[in-house]
Amino acid sequence: MSAATTISINEVTKTFGPITALKDVTFDVAAGDIFGFLGPNGSGKSTLIRVLCGMLAPSSGSASVLGYDCARQPDQVKRHIGYMPQRFSLYPDLTVRENMQLYGSLYGVFGDELRGRIAKVMDRLSLTQFQRQLAGTLSGGWKQRLSLACAILHDPPVVFLDEPTSGIDPVSRAEMWEILLELAGEGKTLFITTHYMDEAERCNRLGYIYFAKVLALGTTEELVAMPVVTPEGTRWVEFLCPGAARQLHRILAQPGVLDGTVFGNNVHLQVKSALGDDELARSFSNLLGEDISVSPARPTLSDVFVALTEESKRDV
Amino acid sequence: MFRGLQAMALKELRQLRRDRVTIAIAILIPVIQLIILGYAISTEVKNVTAVVVDLALNESSQELVLGLENSGVFILQGAKLSYDEAYQAIVDGDAKAAFLIPPGFAPDAGDEQSRTVQVLVDGSDSTTANYVMSTVSGVSQELSQRYITQAGIVGAPGASVQVRTRVLFNPQLRSTVFFVPAILVLILHMPLILLTALSVVRERVEGTLEQLIATPISRLGLMIGKLVPMFWLGVLEGAGVLLVMVYLFAVPLRGSLPLLVVLLLLWVAASLALGLFISTIARNQLQAVMMSILVIIPSILLSGFMFPRESMPAIIYPFTYLLPMTYALNIVRGLVIRGTGPLALMPEIVVLTVFAVGMVVLAAARFQKRLG
Numbered sequence: 233m234s235a236a237t238t239i240s241i242n243e244v245t246k247t248f249g250p251i252t253a254l255k256d257v258t259f260d261v262a263a264g265d266i267f268g269f270l271g272p273n274g275s276g277k278s279t280l281i282r283v284l285c286g287m288l289a290p291s292s293g294s295a296s297v298l299g300y301d302c303a304r305q306p307d308q309v310k311r312h313i314g315y316m317p318q319r320f321s322l323y324p325d326l327t328v329r330e331n332m333q334l335y336g337s338l339y340g341v342f343g344d345e346l347r348g349r350i351a352k353v354m355d356r357l358s359l360t361q362f363q364r365q366l367a368g369t370l371s372g373g374w375k376q377r378l379s380l381a382c383a384i385l386h387d388p389p390v391v392f393l394d395e396p397t398s399g400i401d402p403v404s405r406a407e408m409w410e411i412l413l414e415l416a417g418e419g420k421t422l423f424i425t426t427h428y429m430d431e432a433e434r435c436n437r438l439g440y441i442y443f444a445k446v447l448a449l450g451t452t453e454e455l456v457a458m459p460v461v462t463p464e465g466t467r468w469v470e471f472l473c474p475g476a477a478r479q480l481h482r483i484l485a486q487p488g489v490l491d492g493t494v495f496g497n498n499v500h501l502q503v504k505s506a507l508g509d510d511e512l513a514r515s516f517s518n519l520l521g522e523d524i525s526v527s528p529a530r531p532t533l534s535d536v537f538v539a540l541t542e543e544s545k546r547d548v
Numbered sequence: 549m550f551r552g553l554q555a556m557a558l559k560e561l562r563q564l565r566r567d568r569v570t571i572a573i574a575i576l577i578p579v580i581q582l583i584i585l586g587y588a589i590s591t592e593v594k595n596v597t598a599v600v601v602d603l604a605l606n607e608s609s610q611e612l613v614l615g616l617e618n619s620g621v622f623i624l625q626g627a628k629l630s631y632d633e634a635y636q637a638i639v640d641g642d643a644k645a646a647f648l649i650p651p652g653f654a655p656d657a658g659d660e661q662s663r664t665v666q667v668l669v670d671g672s673d674s675t676t677a678n679y680v681m682s683t684v685s686g687v688s689q690e691l692s693q694r695y696i697t698q699a700g701i702v703g704a705p706g707a708s709v710q711v712r713t714r715v716l717f718n719p720q721l722r723s724t725v726f727f728v729p730a731i732l733v734l735i736l737h738m739p740l741i742l743l744t745a746l747s748v749v750r751e752r753v754e755g756t757l758e759q760l761i762a763t764p765i766s767r768l769g770l771m772i773g774k775l776v777p778m779f780w781l782g783v784l785e786g787a788g789v790l791l792v793m794v795y796l797f798a799v800p801l802r803g804s805l806p807l808l809v810v811l812l813l814l815w816v817a818a819s820l821a822l823g824l825f826i827s828t829i830a831r832n833q834l835q836a837v838m839m840s841i842l843v844i845i846p847s848i849l850l851s852g853f854m855f856p857r858e859s860m861p862a863i864i865y866p867f868t869y870l871l872p873m874t875y876a877l878n879i880v881r882g883l884v885i886r887g888t889g890p891l892a893l894m895p896e897i898v899v900l901t902v903f904a905v906g907m908v909v910l911a912a913a914r915f916q917k918r919l920g
Contacts, residue, residue, distance in 0.1 A: 285762050287761055287762055307764045307766075310762060310763055310764040311764045313762075315759070315762035317755070317758045317759055317762070319755045319758065320755075321755045321756050321757075321758045321759035321760075322756065322759060323756055324754075335759075335763065338760075338763040338764070338765050339763060339764065340764070379759075382759070
């Protein structure tokens, strides 16, 4: 473990009876990273977070956070981290302030210091106006904010966030990310799970888990450059085409087109590299009756995860 | 008007079918109730422990003792006690009645005193006390009758066994004296078990536990922290019932008030601990309620709350010792009605203390498992 390693995970396996939730998971997260942990529902994301937060002992292997062993020193771990669960887990029948007082005290912050911290965090998350409101009456986005507020009240160097933006509107989501980036700016290490690819791209390192196994680790650029995403003899292209979604099935049926999807009016395709841009442009222009110009494209994170998942399915 | 009824009923049925524990308990409760009510409980009084102080030790006294024994009502003990010891046995709850046979006891004795059996009866339970008194008078009449017949009409015409009864603690035999202290015990038991069981299960079901256990809170900190407000609720309840008992129902407190308060707090703690333990077994609120009822019903029927435990069949009797309320009733009735001292209550106090501590330890152990 290097000095800059904040989270270290070493061959962690976790089984629940016959179910394997984590299988030989090994990776490190460096101090100050925004680590994005992705994977389908039920793939083991929340289980790993619970292991790292000292709430669940791994069946084998070991993990440490800030040098504290998650299984043997769970209380030390818990003291130095913040945890924001996937499901809103604060008391709906306590006010915003009362919930914060509870969690501050549980982390050993009392009196004037607690008042000061609450004021600071409320101000930062714009929660002050709601401080006397019952937590249960807040809307989804504000509940998530309160949840985050309670998780960072004791100023932990590491924060685990399990789908912090699930089910909230885009504006709240954007605001949430502003706050998260600010926290990262202060040097906090963030461990975030998400299903949103745009959020994944905001993370400076990513991990992808599929059926208990971590299939890929690295920066967005590293993941996108993985050979599995662009197997030999293929490349990625894109072109603009009004009403692209209606034409997609015809485009995919063209010879040399392997895979593809649509973003608005933008068609994003994996094709045989034998076909040049001009050649493709001609064939699509003919097909669609429009003047099409094709340009090379970078695979998206989504392409990466689809490719990894496909590969993993083939291996089984 | 009834649109959707069928769909709703089907959904409820499906949900219920997945909650096997609740169904099992729902079936178990009436069965247990039926068994207890039909089998264990009768208003007939049996097995009343009584002590005999036989200062005569002659043929007549033996005949009297035999008569009492044959009535089938009493379990007679300790023939060599003094009067004071016999009285103390009743105060301590070891006996419900005492028979004092004077020296030279004989139905045809010249002086009234030698013909008179003195009977001390614990008046706490008016039903038992009345039954004891009528049994004794029956036995004495029979004895007198036999004596007259044996001696022939020529014998002493005035031959008869006199019975002088003294009802202790509750001379007017008011049933409130018996029931109000017991209600104090029940009121500190039932709601506290339910509230505690529900409150912990609620944290689990609503997911708030998830955030709690991510903090450095200790298991005991979490559990005892949850119990503290309930404890004070129990204290308030207890104080209220105690005041009503003394001032509205005029049930005098014979024992020490500080001791009663301390022991009621112990009882509150034991009830909370039991609720906590239930909360670690129950998976949802409904199960928590059902499990609490499963404990409370036998507690009401078998602990001596309504029916004397001594009269229950031998197969059921040992089970009455499994209920914490049995001990609490002994303590509170003893202290309030008879003024029993701490020493005599020690076995009950020890059992309740062990029970409370044991339940908390068990709950803590089970709680850890549930996180994994």
